[in-house]
Structures are given as structure tokens and as C-alpha cells.
Amino acid sequence: MEFSQYAVDKLMVITNRPPLVFVEGDGMWLTDNNGKRYLDYLQGWAVNCLGHSPQCIHDALAAQSKKLINPSPAFYNEPSIELARLLTDNSCFDRVFFANSGAEANEGAFKLARKWGKVNKNAAGENRYEIITFDHSFHGRTIAAMSASGKAGWDTIFAPQVPGFHKAVLNDIASVEKLITDKTVAVMLEPVQGEAGVIPATREFMQALRTLTKERNLLLIVDEVQTGMGRCGDLFAYQLSGIEPDIMTLGKGIGGGVPLAALLAREEVAVFEAGEQGGTYNGNPVMTAVGVAIARELLAPGFLQSVKDKGAYLSQELLKLSDKHGLAGERGEGLLRALQLGKDIGPQIVDRARDLEPFGLLLNSPRPDLLRFMPSLNVSKEELDQMLALLSDVLTSLGH
Structure with missing residues (x-):
């Protein structure tokens, strides 16, 4: 169904939403009304600790x-x-x-x-x-x-x-x-x-x-x-x-x-x-x-240690990304992390990442000079690497 066919004007305006409707979710991925898939690093603002529809x-x-x-x-x-x-x-x-x-x-x-x-x-x-x-x-x-x-x-x-x-x-x-x-x-x-x-x-x-x-x-x-x-x-x-x-x-x-x-x-x-x-x-x-x-x-054996390990890995790789693109570093705890951009380009990155083809990347910029990452706690290393590669491409396309 096309976005124009949805009666979105019946919903109160509480935030600026992009013109798409999500219809399915599985783990780290969401699918919209046109069948496009998105790698989701918001996860409902850290809500979906085990990903979509576990x-x-x-x-x-x-x-x-x-x-x-x-x-x-x-x-x-x-x-x-x-x-x-x-x-x-x-x-x-x-x-x-x-x-x-x-x-x-x-x-x-x-x-x-x-x-x-x-x-x-x-x-x-x-x-x-x-x-x-x-x-x-x-x-x-x-x-x-x-x-x-x-x-x-x-x-x-x-x-x-x-x-x-x-x-x-x-x-x-x-x-x-x-x-x-x-x-x-x-x-x-x-x-x-x-x-x-x-x-x-x-x-x-x-x-x-x-x-x-x-x-x-x-x-x-x-x-x-x-x-x-x-x-x-x-x-x-x-x-x-x-x-x-x-x-x-x-x-x-x-x-x-x-x-x-x-x-x-x-x-x-x-x-x-x-x-x-x-x-x-x-x-x-x-x-x-x-x-x-x-x-x-x-609380299953090894689960929280895996969060610590993946958090340390994400931190390390975000620092590498920061050095590569001349950004301002990263900070956080576990799998709640931020990439400090050093300039107010966060909203541009969010929009461009979402519009990537063949699948999009969903990111969050609570401040215009940084990105926040809130993946599911069972995110895979491959999904972390996939996000980092896509984000690097977006930064390059923006001239950074």
C-alpha cells in the first residue's frame, strides 16, 4: 500500500515522521509498507532489548x-x-x-x-x-x-x-x-x-x-x-x-x-x-x-558478558570510524553509545542513511552533533560491522 493511502492525518502531530509505515520487524530489521528493509539502530529508543518480535x-x-x-x-x-x-x-x-x-x-x-x-x-x-x-x-x-x-x-x-x-x-x-x-x-x-x-x-x-x-x-x-x-x-x-x-x-x-x-x-x-x-x-x-x-x-549464562563484549567492540570500531573521518570520538556504556561528530551534521546523516538502497539504516541524533546507538542486546558482530560500513559510506558521501 502506498503511503498516500494511509490516513496519517488522523494521528496527532507529536514528532516529525518520515513518509513510511513499518509493517514487520525481525531482530535488527524492520520492513516498511513498500517492502524495503531497514537495519534498525534505534530499536524503539532502546526498548527492544531482544530485537523486533523475539x-x-x-x-x-x-x-x-x-x-x-x-x-x-x-x-x-x-x-x-x-x-x-x-x-x-x-x-x-x-x-x-x-x-x-x-x-x-x-x-x-x-x-x-x-x-x-x-x-x-x-x-x-x-x-x-x-x-x-x-x-x-x-x-x-x-x-x-x-x-x-x-x-x-x-x-x-x-x-x-x-x-x-x-x-x-x-x-x-x-x-x-x-x-x-x-x-x-x-x-x-x-x-x-x-x-x-x-x-x-x-x-x-x-x-x-x-x-x-x-x-x-x-x-x-x-x-x-x-x-x-x-x-x-x-x-x-x-x-x-x-x-x-x-x-x-x-x-x-x-x-x-x-x-x-x-x-x-x-x-x-x-x-x-x-x-x-x-x-x-x-x-x-x-x-x-x-x-x-x-x-x-x-539472566541466561553468558548473555550480559556478551553485551559487554559487543559494547567494547562497538566502542573500538566507532573510535576507528571517528579517526578515519576526522570526528570527535565516542562515549557510552555497554550497548548505549554515541559517536561525537564535532559538527552539526547528525540530522543529515540520519536522513541519508534512511534513504540508502537497497536497504536503509535507521539512526538517531538526539543532538545535532552526535549519533546515538541503541541496538538490540543480541545484535550480531556482523550486524555491527554492516552498520559501521554503511555509516562510513554516508559520511564519505557527505564529504567527511
């Missing part, structure tokens, strides 16, 4: 949908209990609340931190509610999540913002300490700022932040919506620094493509009371059955 998701959806779809969150169901066990057994957390999106999980984290600050008041007996976040951070598109985010311009789009969020500078512990007041309850950060251009928090900064928050009786919240579920080489990116946060949020990869997210907390921080948190579809057995299938794949 067999384990097919099996989980088919099996669970025949048994039980949604008994309501007013009752327990088996898959949600099993997924909560898998997550807590493999992290420093004790309790889990399931949600539908990363933004929703982050909203839960804000609420939980504020409730904890109400229980653990300051010396004057007042509630603590302010949360320190970071410049250039991204925590979602709800009003509160946008207020917590440090993305330029977001403070005015839907003003007024939700009060109580103050922005520090990533990897600058003094900037955090300066913002702490008697109303501060928590510090929240992404271990790697994804939308900002794949900027990792250093191991030293994460450790200093954990020390500071413990000294000042503050919660440490890690937003692992993009970095969690194996993306950075360990199951969770906070584990790279050898620390234990108080709260963590997950999204994207936890569902491998279906809407699933999670809010995790240590036992003494899980202070919600009945009725304070919930959601119609939260923890439903179909989505959590998929989460169980994904978690088991990621």
Missing part, C-alpha cells in the same frame, strides 16, 4: 493471553509475583510496583520520595519534598517528569512547572551539595544521560553521590528507564559503580517492546499505604509474563 515474547503473549489477561491490581497474579522476585533477587531492592511507562514509574518515584520525606521529617518537624535532579536530564513527558528533567526549554512549554525540583551539574558533586536544604528529600539521576547525548556519570561521582546522600539522610534515586535491563553491560547500570541506591525506575527494555515499567525500592523506603499508588493496568499478567521471559533471557 520468539520469547510471542510465546509469553500466546500462553498468558489464553490463561488470564487482567484480574485487576486488586488481586495478586502469578507473572507479576515471579517478575518481582527476579528483579529483587538480582538487585539491591526489596519491593516492586509495576507500571506501564518509564514516565509513570518516575511519577511513582517522586511520590514515594515525598511520602518518605513526610515520614522522615527535617529537624524542624517539617515535611521534606524537594528533589535534586540534573541539567540536561530526561525523566519523561508528564508535567512532573518534565519539571524534574533538565532539558532546555522544557521549563516554559507547559508552564507553570511542578515546584520542588532543583538542577545540579552531572559529575560535579559540589553543585549537588550546594543545592541541599532542610527541605531536600532525594537526589535523582540517570546513570547515563541518554537524551542528553549518552553522557555517563563517572564511577567516582556515583560513589561520592551515594556517600553524600547517606551523610545527609537523603534518598538516592536512579532512573534506569534507558540504562537498565542489561543495556550497559550489567543488569542495572548502578551496579557498574558498586553502589546501592534507595529507589530505581525501569521501563523500555523491561518489556522488550510491550508497555511495562517498574518502580523498585528498599524495604525501609517502601512507605506507600493502601490507596496511595495504583493504576488500572499496572502489573497485569500479560505484560509481566513478557517481562519474566525477557528477564530470563538476559
